[in-house]
Amino acid sequence: MSLSLGKSADGTRRAPGVRLLRRWPLRRSTTISLLSVLIFLALWQTVPALGLMNARYTSQPSAVAIAFAQMLGEASFYGHAWVSLQEFVLGFVLALAVAVPFGALLGTSRQVRLILDPPLMALYIAPPLVLLPILTIWLGIDMASKVAVVFLGAFFPIIVNTGAGMREADPRLVRAAQSFGAGRLAIFTHVLVPGALPSIAMGVRLAVGRGVLSVVVGELFVSRAGIGHLLQIYGSALRMDRLLVCALVVSAFGYALTQLVRRLEDGLRSWRAEP
Amino acid sequence: MSHIQFRDLSVSYRRPKSDERFLAIDRISLDIERGSFVAVVGSSGCGKSTLLLAAAGLVSLASGRVVIDAAPVTGPGGHAAMVFQDASLLPWRSVLGNVRFGLEMRRWKRDDLTERALRHIRMVGLGDFADYHPHQLSGGMRQRVNIARALAVDPEVLLMDEPFGALDAQTREVMGNELLRIWERDRKTALFVTHDIEEAVFLADKVVVMGRDPGRIKDVVQVDLPRPRSPDMLDSETFVTIRRRLRESLAEDMASLRLVTEGV
Ligand SMILES: Nc1ncnc2c1ncn2[C@@H]1O[C@H](COP(=O)(O)OP(=O)(O)O)[C@@H](O)[C@H]1O
Ligand SMILES: [Mg+2]
Numbered sequence: 259m260s261l262s263l264g265k266s267a268d269g270t271r272r273a274p275g276v277r278l279l280r281r282w283p284l285r286r287s288t289t290i291s292l293l294s295v296l297i298f299l300a301l302w303q304t305v306p307a308l309g310l311m312n313a314r315y316t317s318q319p320s321a322v323a324i325a326f327a328q329m330l331g332e333a334s335f336y337g338h339a340w341v342s343l344q345e346f347v348l349g350f351v352l353a354l355a356v357a358v359p360f361g362a363l364l365g366t367s368r369q370v371r372l373i374l375d376p377p378l379m380a381l382y383i384a385p386p387l388v389l390l391p392i393l394t395i396w397l398g399i400d401m402a403s404k405v406a407v408v409f410l411g412a413f414f415p416i417i418v419n420t421g422a423g424m425r426e427a428d429p430r431l432v433r434a435a436q437s438f439g440a441g442r443l444a445i446f447t448h449v450l451v452p453g454a455l456p457s458i459a460m461g462v463r464l465a466v467g468r469g470v471l472s473v474v475v476g477e478l479f480v481s482r483a484g485i486g487h488l489l490q491i492y493g494s495a496l497r498m499d500r501l502l503v504c505a506l507v508v509s510a511f512g513y514a515l516t517q518l519v520r521r522l523e524d525g526l527r528s529w530r531a532e533p
Numbered sequence: 534m535s536h537i538q539f540r541d542l543s544v545s546y547r548r549p550k551s552d553e554r555f556l557a558i559d560r561i562s563l564d565i566e567r568g569s570f571v572a573v574v575g576s577s578g579c580g581k582s583t584l585l586l587a588a589a590g591l592v593s594l595a596s597g598r599v600v601i602d603a604a605p606v607t608g609p610g611g612h613a614a615m616v617f618q619d620a621s622l623l624p625w626r627s628v629l630g631n632v633r634f635g636l637e638m639r640r641w642k643r644d645d646l647t648e649r650a651l652r653h654i655r656m657v658g659l660g661d662f663a664d665y666h667p668h669q670l671s672g673g674m675r676q677r678v679n680i681a682r683a684l685a686v687d688p689e690v691l692l693m694d695e696p697f698g699a700l701d702a703q704t705r706e707v708m709g710n711e712l713l714r715i716w717e718r719d720r721k722t723a724l725f726v727t728h729d730i731e732e733a734v735f736l737a738d739k740v741v742v743m744g745r746d747p748g749r750i751k752d753v754v755q756v757d758l759p760r761p762r763s764p765d766m767l768d769s770e771t772f773v774t775i776r777r778r779l780r781e782s783l784a785e786d787m788a789s790l791r792l793v794t795e796g797v
Contacts, residue, residue, distance in 0.1 A: 428620070430617065431620075431621060433591065433621070434615070434617055434621035434622075435634075437589050438610060438639060439610020439611075439639055440610075440638045444638060452623070453625075529666050529668060530624060
């Protein structure tokens with residue numbers, strides 16, 4: 259508690275006498291994360307400078323920052339990012355459009371479940387990247403094969419979680435709806451779908467991570483454009499600084515999108531939150 | 534003619550993990566007069582809920598029939614509305630949304646839905662809570678919403694399955710009084726399941742005692758207490774006599790149950 263900076267995590271207790279820090283604007287947890295990042299950056303910057311490590315292999319924050327600024331000035335960088343973004347969005351939207359309806363079918367029909375569950379589970383567990391060589395043979399080395407692998411990566415988390423969300427609908431709610439004369443369709447739209455939304459959103463969140471991974475690995479495997487392609491080029495040129503910029507861009511994109519979906523999820527779950 | 538008639542009613546269920554079926558209730562016959570309040574008591578598992586589900590058209594019958602208003606019950610959504618124990622409100626809908634839900638399912642005309650729902654929400658004393666969600670309400674308030682939802686659809690018959698079963702004793706008493714106050718207004722035929730003997734006698738014109746293995750009616754007791762009921766009747770001689778008789782009927786069942794469990 260000696261490090262207590264203004265509001266503590268629960269926002270109530272204050273360390274007495276720490277006047278100067280009382281107006282510290284960040285929460286305790288945020289402060290600690292921020293500090294650890296700063297310390298890491300400082301070490302990363304100084305250790306190679308002191309000659310304890312070879313900057314050729316580790317680069318330095320300053321070098322990465324400069325590389326980032328340079329790349330932002332290069333039209334080709336945007337071209338590659340645009341290709342990757344298109345691949346991701348196309349594959350992801352397709353996955354969403356197919357996986358949600360099929361997930362609903364899976365969650366509501368026993369027969370469909372009996373037929374589809376075993377192959378789905380097998381495919382869910384095996385990474386779709388296993389199919390990358392096959393997809394490349396079928397669809398070529400350009401965008402189509404990446405769209406397909408994103409589709410596969412995103413499809414399974416969404417379908418599995420949509421199905422589970424519907425299957426785990428509260429039978430008491432279903433019965434109450436029935437008692438008011440709700441038919442199958444009304445139960446589906448008024449009970450199963452709203453009840454499954456948080457679970458669907460969770461599937462989407464997991465799918466974001468898998469989708470991003472799929473784009474990058476797909477391009478790394480074989481490609482003529484995209485962030486993964488850049489990684490390939492900079493990798494063989496030993497450009498640590500630029501490789502790290504690419505890594506940063508990819509993870510920032512994945513992180514932002516995941517946070518966005520998490521927000522949505524929290525909104526959807528708010529009716530569950532205890533007061 | 535009686536408003537609700539159960540005639541030789543049997544309902545069977547499948548035993549878990551086998552194809553074998555067993556009788557949850559076995560040839561029950563019971564008449565319920567229009568505008569009367571009938572309570573059903575019995576140890577758990579004796580088929581009280583099943584009896585109500587049969588009246589609501591929510592289970593298929595193994596034999597016999599249920600007749601409401603001279604018409605056999607063939608499925609849900611007809612004359613009866615049901616109040617369940619806790620947790621049957623849609624958690625993502627507000628109080629208003631939940632009361633509207635019943636009306637929407639019964640296909641009431643759109644324009645007066647909200648108006649009608651709000652009127653019933655005020656009737657159960659939740660006028661200030663129409664925009665709250667179920668998780669923001671106490672157990673007693675949630676059951677008020679359940680009652681409002683059922684009454685809003687203007688059912689012929691009100692079926693209540695241990696509606697106060699999850700409430701503490703004090704709230705339960707308040708809710709019982711409240712239910713009677715609301716019920717007195719239009720005296721809809723009511724079938725009320727409870728495991729609380731006092732509650733049954735206090736509320737009902739007639740108490741049905743059920744026994745188990747198989748589920749059947751063991752006793753029917755007329756409650757000749759005047760209405761409106763008031764808490765001081767709980768000490769009246771009539772009340773005490775009826776309570777004793779019910780307790781004895783139920784005790785037999787408990788005794789046989791004990792023998793069964795000890796024998797195993
Ligand atoms: N859907 C069901 N499937 C199989 N058995 C059931 C089902 N519902 C109730 N039962 C069984 O039927 C019997 C009567 O149940 P129920 O009507 O719920 O009794 P009560 O409401 O009096 O406790 C119990 O033994 C119970 O386990
Ligand atoms: Mg029951």
